[in-house]
Amino acid sequence: MLRVEDLHVYYGGIHALKGAHLKVDKGQIVTLIGANGAGKSTTLRTIVGLVKLRSGSIEFNGEDLSRLQTHEIIKRGIAISPEGRKVFANLTILENLELGAYARDYGTFNTQREWVYSLFPRLKERERQLAGTLSGGEQQMLALGRALMSRPQLILLDEPSLGLAPLVVEEVFRIIQTINEEGATILLVEQNAMAALQIAHFAYVLETGRITLEGTGRMLLEDERVRSAYLGE
Amino acid sequence: MTPTIFLQQLINGISLGSLYGLVAIGYTMVYGILRLINFAHGDLLMFAAYTAIYCVTLFALPWYVSFPAAILMTGLMGILLDRAAYKPLRDAPRISLLISAIGASFLLENVALVVLGGVPKAFPRPPLFDQVISLWGLRIQVLTIYTPVITLSLLMGLLFIIYRTKAGKAMRAASKDFETTRLMGINLDRIIAVTFLLGSSLAAAGGIMWAMKYPQVNPFMGVFPGLKAFIAAVLGGIGNIVGAVIGGFLLGLGEILIVALLPQLAQYRDAFAFVILILVLLFRPTGIMGEPLTDKA
Ligand SMILES: Nc1ncnc2c1ncn2[C@@H]1O[C@H](COP(=O)(O)OP(=O)(O)O)[C@@H](O)[C@H]1O
Ligand SMILES: [Mg+2]
Numbered sequence: 001m002l003r004v005e006d007l008h009v010y011y012g013g014i015h016a017l018k019g020a021h022l023k024v025d026k027g028q029i030v031t032l033i034g035a036n037g038a039g040k041s042t043t044l045r046t047i048v049g050l051v052k053l054r055s056g057s058i059e060f061n062g063e064d065l066s067r068l069q070t071h072e073i074i075k076r077g078i079a080i081s082p083e084g085r086k087v088f089a090n091l092t093i094l095e096n097l098e099l100g101a102y103a104r105d106y107g108t109f110n111t112q113r114e115w116v117y118s119l120f121p122r123l124k125e126r127e128r129q130l131a132g133t134l135s136g137g138e139q140q141m142l143a144l145g146r147a148l149m150s151r152p153q154l155i156l157l158d159e160p161s162l163g164l165a166p167l168v169v170e171e172v173f174r175i176i177q178t179i180n181e182e183g184a185t186i187l188l189v190e191q192n193a194m195a196a197l198q199i200a201h202f203a204y205v206l207e208t209g210r211i212t213l214e215g216t217g218r219m220l221l222e223d224e225r226v227r228s229a230y231l232g233e
Numbered sequence: 234m235t236p237t238i239f240l241q242q243l244i245n246g247i248s249l250g251s252l253y254g255l256v257a258i259g260y261t262m263v264y265g266i267l268r269l270i271n272f273a274h275g276d277l278l279m280f281a282a283y284t285a286i287y288c289v290t291l292f293a294l295p296w297y298v299s300f301p302a303a304i305l306m307t308g309l310m311g312i313l314l315d316r317a318a319y320k321p322l323r324d325a326p327r328i329s330l331l332i333s334a335i336g337a338s339f340l341l342e343n344v345a346l347v348v349l350g351g352v353p354k355a356f357p358r359p360p361l362f363d364q365v366i367s368l369w370g371l372r373i374q375v376l377t378i379y380t381p382v383i384t385l386s387l388l389m390g391l392l393f394i395i396y397r398t399k400a401g402k403a404m405r406a407a408s409k410d411f412e413t414t415r416l417m418g419i420n421l422d423r424i425i426a427v428t429f430l431l432g433s434s435l436a437a438a439g440g441i442m443w444a445m446k447y448p449q450v451n452p453f454m455g456v457f458p459g460l461k462a463f464i465a466a467v468l469g470g471i472g473n474i475v476g477a478v479i480g481g482f483l484l485g486l487g488e489i490l491i492v493a494l495l496p497q498l499a500q501y502r503d504a505f506a507f508v509i510l511i512l513v514l515l516f517r518p519t520g521i522m523g524e525p526l527t528d529k530a
Binding site for chain 1: 399402403405406408409410412413414415416417418419420421
């Protein structure tokens with residue numbers, strides 16, 4: 001479904017991605033783990049066209065994304081929950097969800113919203129509240145729900161567990177699995193390697209702009225280098 | 234001062250204030266999205282007034298066709314202004330944008346001067362707006378009454394668009410965060426264009442009413458109302474649409490009442506607005522309704 005090859009990205013003189021690659025197949029959860037500053041967010045931001053690539057290729061369902069603008073890429077069926085959640089604090093929860101469905105026709109809006117509410121009942125209770133009044137965990141739920149509203153083929157999640165209490169983190173990962181079981185394909189960026197590897201079908205380790213290790217979630221969980229570098233053993 | 238005269242001045246103040254408010258909306262909308270003081274906004278009043286004049290005189294169209302046509306053309310002019318002067322600078326430092334705005338303003342004024350000449354043109358005021366009604370011993374031109382009514386109706390329509398439509402919600406999202414707005418699959422350039430279209434159309438409505446009130450149209454006619462409206466927007470809290478209208482009303486009322494109560498200050502009337510601006514910036518930079526607007530990435 002998504003295929004990224006030999007991706008090079010620069011911020012001015014900083015060479016942030018040095019030939020990164022990855023592949024996401026339909027129905028999978030693929031995770032991209034790595035330390036702070038490795039280039040995980042840059043990878044996602046390049047896929048959705050917020051950052052322009054210097055060279056390499058990004059293909060989605062066989063189509064080259066690198067020439068498209070962000071809103072065109074989203075319309076192709078990709079949704080993202082960005083790092084730091086980025087809910088629209090000045091809009092209500094319902095309005096945030098409506099904007100999530102912006103790229104889609106409104107015909108399926110109600111069914112989609114009910115599905116999101118069944119995943120996150122707390123959002124329904126606070127439908128009319130401003131998103132800025134939600135707690136961090138609830139904002140993450142909203143960011144996830146907002147990404148689901150467009151019925152995307154592929155969902156990109158940038159550190160959805162960042163800064164959340166352990167119980168909430170568990171809930172987030174459980175919901176990611178549920179969403180996947182209901183048919184969504186997911187590319188999950190995480191620093192919480194343990195939790196991410198446990199739910200991932202396939203995983204990549206990113207270090208200073210390069211993929212240094214890849215394999216099934218289980219393989220990486222058992223890998224010595226991963227255990228010492230990312231699982232704190 | 235007799236109560237009658239006071240009432241008369243009150244009505245004049247409300248009427249003038251609603252004009253400031255109408256024009257202030259455009260400043261505040263563009264500021265809300267681009268964090269830019271669109272200094273060329275005032276010149277759109279002039280553009281609308283001339284367009285209306287030429288629709289009436291050159292093409293012999295009735296006013297109820299000419300005025301909407303002029304409003305539409307000015308709306309499109311606003312989009313063109315964004316495309317030409319601001320869009321190429323989306324990623325540039327804010328100060329570049331401001332300089333571009335000042336340049337665009339000078340350009341519009343001087344092109345008008347060259348093409349249309351500096352001799353003021355009479356504005357063909359439709360007889361409908363000429364009538365005078367007598368009320369409680371007052372003699373009021375109907376235009377004076379229509380102006381605030383039109384302003385408030387347009388404000389209601391605008392609020393409906395901003396709070397109830399898809400594009401309006403996208404505008405509010407964009408006023409907080411460009412990047413995430415684009416991540417919703419929203420074409421940001423189109424949303425910015427809609428913002429300019431709406432703000433400029435309202436300025437055009439203001440410009441036409443201004444030209445009916447002071448029926449002498451010249452290339453620089455937009456400068457002072459533009460500055461006053463900008464001050465009204467700051468007074469109301471820049472970025473806040475309802476605030477802009479309230480700021481306009483207060484400024485218009487203040488100006489008229491100061492002159493009415495202290496006639497010896499009459500020649501300082503224009504200075505009053507600037508004193509207000511300085512006071513607001515010193516003591517309450519966020520204005521009456523404004524919340525501190527964060528810088529945007
Ligand atoms: N806007 C930017 N300007 C300059 N450098 C940046 C910018 N964003 C990220 N970087 C740099 O690119 C590298 C990768 O960053 P990022 O993709 O955010 O890493 P991660 O998400 O893995 O923590 C880091 O060295 C970071 O400092
Ligand atoms: Mg990151």
